[in-house]
Amino acid sequence: MIEPRQWKALWLFSRTGKLTNTAREMYLFQPALSAMMRKMEEETGVSLFIRTGHNRISLSPAGRVAAEFAGQLPDLQQTALDAIRQTSRSLGICAPGIRFYLEKPGQLKTEENLQGWDTEMLEDDxxxxxxxxxxRWQAVILHLPPEAGYLVQPLFTETLFLAVPNQHPxxxxxxxxxxxxxxQNLLLHTGIGFWNGFVRSRLADAHFASIDDFAAFQSATLVGAFPYFTxxxxxxxxxDNVCILPIDDPQVQATYYLVCQKKDAALFHHLCQVLYHQTGTSAVYPAAERKSS
Incomplete structure (x- = not known):
């Protein structure tokens, strides 16, 4: 199969007419470029070049046709990429709680939902x-409002709590x-998006037992040895052997924002229509509740 680099070399040669100039543009030595040209001829099965004495080379009629197509490939590649991106449904998120919010029963106004979207999580807005x-994404959900230049809609608020074993002081x-x-010794699941950096930066003196696997983290919480965040x-x-404590620091609340580029206004308004907008979701844990062991 002819590689993109070979097509580019052919197109450049059709513009420069000289191997030395083409090799310079491709950051190649001339013998390497000549070998690339010969390999391209082997791949096509036709002579793309006319070679004469004194190391002169020019395009054959077949070579000129191939070079014309080679010149169209960058535009075709961009057209294909644009078409792929238009049909792709991908969402960048900053915390796993967003997935829970989107998948919550009754959270979506209509049967048209985000189940067909791929979500990818990064910690940094x-x-x-x-x-x-x-x-890379058609929309993102951030935990801080972005700077001007985007379409932005608040979605919901997530609040951090501490789950504490009943026997813990x-x-x-x-x-x-x-x-x-x-x-304190604390359990910490590392796959919590921006909350990971938030907790570590504000609790530099705490000792974390970090667990990457979510199932293993859930199993560890059942032991009831260390506090953990929820x-x-x-x-x-x-x-039952755990109580939930509110955290009084105001920084433990994060409001999430749906963000799209201005050129994607139709997509943005569609997503706004699909999702319920909750800027103050009530806490599941409104107060500390101690459970008997």
Whole structure:
């Protein structure tokens, strides 16, 4: 199969007419370029070049036809890429709770939902914005409002809570502050998007038992040895040997924003119509609840 690099060399040669100039444009030595040309002829099964004495070479009639197509390939590639991106349905997100929110029964206004969309999670909002600009995603959901230049709609608010084993000293509190967790041993699931960096940056003195696998993390929470973080959108059932404590710091609430480029206004308004807009989702855990062991 003829490689894109070979097509490019053929097209450049049709423009320059000289191997030396083409090799310079391709950052190749001339013998390597000559070998590339011969391989291209082997791939097509026809003579693309006319070789004469004194190391002179020119395009054959077949070579001129091939070079004409080679010149069209960049535009065709971009057309194909645009068409692929238009049919692709991908969403960049900054935290896993967004998936729970989108998949929540009754969360979608109509039968038309986001189940056909691929979601990809990154921790940094800036990386998500860059992916939106490059066309990697058609929309992103951020935990901070972006700078001007985008279409933005608030969606819902997620609140961080601490799940504490009933026998743990912290279980005697009605609520806690992040400062109360200094020096504590905590379970931490690493796949929590931006919350991972948030927790680590604000609890530099805590000791984390980090677990990558979600199933293994769930199993570890059942043991009830260490506190761990949960939120008001996490769908799992809290074990009976654990109580949920509100965290008093205001930073533990994150409002999520649907963001699209302005040129994608039709898509943005469609997504706004499909999703319920909740800027203040009520907490599943409104107050600390101690359960008997």
């Amino acid at each position: 800036r990386d998500l914005e860059a992916g939106l600009d490059s066309g 912290l279980a005697q509190k009605d609520s806690i502050r992040l400062a109360d967790l200094a020096g 939120t008001n959108v996490v769908p799992w059932t809290i074990p």
